Amino acid sequence: PHALVFLEHRQGDLDSASLSALTAASQLGGQVTGLVVGSPEEVPSVVEKARRLNGLNTLLHCASPQYSTPLPETVSPLLEKLLSQNSPFTHVVSAHSSSAKSILPRVAAKLDVPAVSDITSLEHDAASGSTTFTRLIYAGNAISTVRASSSIPIKFFTVRSTAFAAAGAGDAAESEVNALDSVEVSDVPTEHISTSLTKSDRPDLGVASRVVSGGRALKNAETFQSTLYPLADALGAAVGASRAAVDAGYADNSLQVGQTGKVVAPELYMALGISGAIQHLAGMKDSKLIVAVNKVSASLQHCQTPVIRLQDPDAPIFQVADVGLVADLFEVVPELVEKLKQ
């Protein structure tokens, strides 16, 4: 096999999700070529970092002003060209990022091959040329094992970053670096107007190794911030929120953990004032250590059948939590912050 890994970067640094995609590509057991696409200002410094990545045999790069914001409409033609003319590539791999998952299926369709989204494991059988993947369906409530046989000449897949460790750098020989000519697209139908990134000093929710999440029991936006942020900062954690907290306006959309928000699997997930709706559990149940602090009454206040729930003192979050504490989070969290600082 020979995998082409689409390496994404932001402000001169490689995205860690792309490094997980590289690890997945290495597990195919063959050659691995990386591809860096970007503006002429960005590409050289990214290439310097990418060429030292472990597991990469060759690094291709392509710079053009049209790639400064990678639109599917401009990047797809480059990939199509790379993958059509006597292409050596058998697999195309990327992170399951908002950018790559917009680009890869577009290219796959042009090449008339299916794509496999958000895989959590893979196994390649070199003898038969088939690759078997596992991926989660129904928001993680079932695992599907699918096989792409040799009848699919190029196998496209995106990788769930939490299922693969990020590839390191500097332990192996530097990869061979080759520049590619860009494929200039005239009359692009789509124009990039602006990008606004949520500014935060805390780690990004999607990749953080520690997450502190708050639910509706946080009462309002002000207490959400004044209660959760000090704990997040004491732990060096990202802040998340349940859908209920987002809907109630306590926290921004981008912080939502769950089926319709972000799926996270950090080393530590602390759920505070979250009762644990199915949709929320789907977004965090693969976390390594789950800690829940919830007052029983907090889960009751928005329960449709409080009479039944009264006989079952546990909010569902406690059924998945490794460490549960039934207590008032407004008393517990400040104490925790104080003692963590010591």
Next chain:
Amino acid sequence: MRPSAVRLLNILVPIKRAVDYAVKIRVNPEQTGIDLNVKHSMNPFDEIAVEEAVRIRERLKDAVKSIKVVTIGPPKSAETLRTALAMGADSAVHVEIPDSAPSPEPLGVAKTLKALIERQKEGVDIVILGKQAIDDDAGQTGQMLAGLMGWSQATFASKVEVNPEQKVANITREIDGGLEELRCKLPVIITTDLRQVQLLNEPRYASLPNIMKAKKKPVEKLTAAELGVDITPRLETIKVTEPPKRVGGGKVANVDELLAKLKEAGFTGKRA
């Protein structure tokens, strides 16, 4: 002479019937899939797409000529089409597949949609559909269709503003870590994000009169073969299994015990 009249917009909304989001799904004993003998409803992301199409017409009035919904699915998917018609779509296409047939893959769906678009005498200006279906969670159909058509695409949209005179759409989309704004020339493929619900689009409930009206709206029935499309899956599903059960339920009595557990697992305060 007055400039010629603006050509009116035709909107196509592909929708999917899926297991209802509130159903706790069960893997079947044969491990071939899940128990489908449960409540189904319109994929919530597609419901947002229908709602957005109807709202585009509410904003642009007569500039929108038609809203057509399409589904590819078993006979029961007809109910899902009726729901969309009751929400405000004008007509529907049902590309019917037998109950026994496997669910088509995104590429097969995209090819079917392409064939349908090519059959529309007045063309299609906007295709708006959910960013993913909550059953297979693939999230590819819109992008694949955009590739096959060579059209502009805007995935994970949370805001859509169509300018019918200039034939462009300004679209705000959710990206990792923030938002991005694009200006897309029509025709365009838009995929909708559910988080849009909080921004603008709580899907409407169909009123009884609208449900009655929907029963009279035209539904065209077709098959993939009639469209000249092969929708046989290319990937082979080996098995479907339950995820490992998480054994939780551990309890502590106070903050000190909680801290001890954290320390035991290697979590301490952030080293400054």
